[in-house]
Amino acid sequence: KAGVTQTPRYLIKTRGQQVTLSCSPISGHRSVSWYQQTPGQGLQFLFEYFSETQRNKGNFPGRFSGRQFSNSRSEMNVSTLELGDSALYLCASSSGLAGRVNTGELFFGEGSRLTVL
């Protein structure tokens, strides 16, 4: 079974630009969660999608958005990039117990490393 695939793996942007990151979950998994990882803050929850619906959102500004497609693939977008957005963005998929993500194992991708100059 293929794992969680994130693209691109590395990218460099300048302030003010926007970026779109992609995540393909494990086949059959309908839940996709996104996290921002920085050295000082650890993993911070961005949002979670299940069957194309955003079920939960973290405390990030509206510049951070996401969506999920009917094939469970997910994208996240960051507009008007700031220096502080430089981070590793991790995607995780889960089958969940009865659709719930909190009870089960998260399967992570290798992440997309974003550098904002």
Add this chain to the structure above:
Amino acid sequence: AQTVTQSQPEMSVQEAETVTLSCTYDTSESDYYLFWYKQPPSRQMILVIRQEAYKQQNATENRFSVNFQKAAKSFSLKISDSQLGDAAMYFCAYGGNRDDKIIFGKGTRLHILP
């Protein structure tokens, strides 16, 4: 809101020795799940062990075991017979019943000394 705290940013242990990583959490829920995840230098995070709060028995996975103290809201990870491959960032995580999300602590970087 639920929080997860890991008070040890870094730890070192001699190979073959035992090490314990600490984690505390705060929640008003009675039913929830706790996790320890490992992130090796290659960055892909994997689940090490999972504990269901309603189970009193501590979870064990080979050399990895937890000490779950529900009243104290403490969830420590013990690694026995440490191996070089155990070197990684370890994250403690919480999954409650109210939200469809798992919350992570800031992590503990574990160094294994040969």
